[in-house]
Amino acid sequence: MVESTLFTPWLAIIGGSLIGLAAVLLMWSKGRIAGISGIVAGALSERGEERTWRLSFLLGLFLGAILAAYFSGALAGVQSVASTPVLVVAGLLVGVGTRMGGGCTSGHGVCGISRFSQRSMVATVVFMASGAVTVFIVRHLLGEGV
Template identity: 70%
Template sequence: MVEATPFEPVAALGGGVLIGLSALLLMWSVGRIAGISGIVFGAVSNGGEERNWRLFFIGGLFIGSLIAAWLSGALSGVTPVASTPMMIAAGLIVGFGTRMGSGCTSGHGVCGISRFSLRSVVATVTFMASGFITVFVIRHLLGEGL
């Protein structure tokens, strides 16, 4: 059985504040919404200065995550609970869903809802419901990752 992750409100609050500040800084400096799927798509399909800020933003996500994990020791003893084929399939489905939904939880859930976008509220509720149903089916009906 998978061990439950303890709730750490201070870490969650700190992470939320950093996400909000990064979204605010991106909007202030570049005039763009911090939707990660759109940023990644633009980094692959655009060139020049438009590509540069996107690559720096993506690099900052990776480097910041690695630094935070290293400082906190959060990755010690971590092993995936799902099989590699299941994780690859999940990644492809998420990528397809973000294109179909015209964005992801960062663009719609963080930036869209904070701008009072009804479209983003509907998209985020759909993302979350789909995630809940998927976890239930994968974990409880198929028994994967237990």
């Protein structure tokens, strides 16, 4: 049986607010949309100051997550239910889907919807529906993680 998670609305509000703040600050300071897949792609291909801000943004994502997990104890006793090969394949599929969709959840879901982009609204509906279908297939048809 899958364990339920404790719903923490205040942490969700704080986390969502920080994501929104980061998106606004990036738009204000650099005129850029905080789409992580685009930031990663640029970090791999750009040079100079353009690359520096991208790497700094990505480093902040990792450090923020590590610090939050450390100080909250959120990762204590967490174990992956999937093997390393499954996680690698899943990560590659996410990357391929991101390229096919022309962006990721942060670019479309956070920044695109807030700008009333129809393309982003459609993309967000498609990847949310795809996620729901995938969870249904994995949990109920394949019996994984149950």
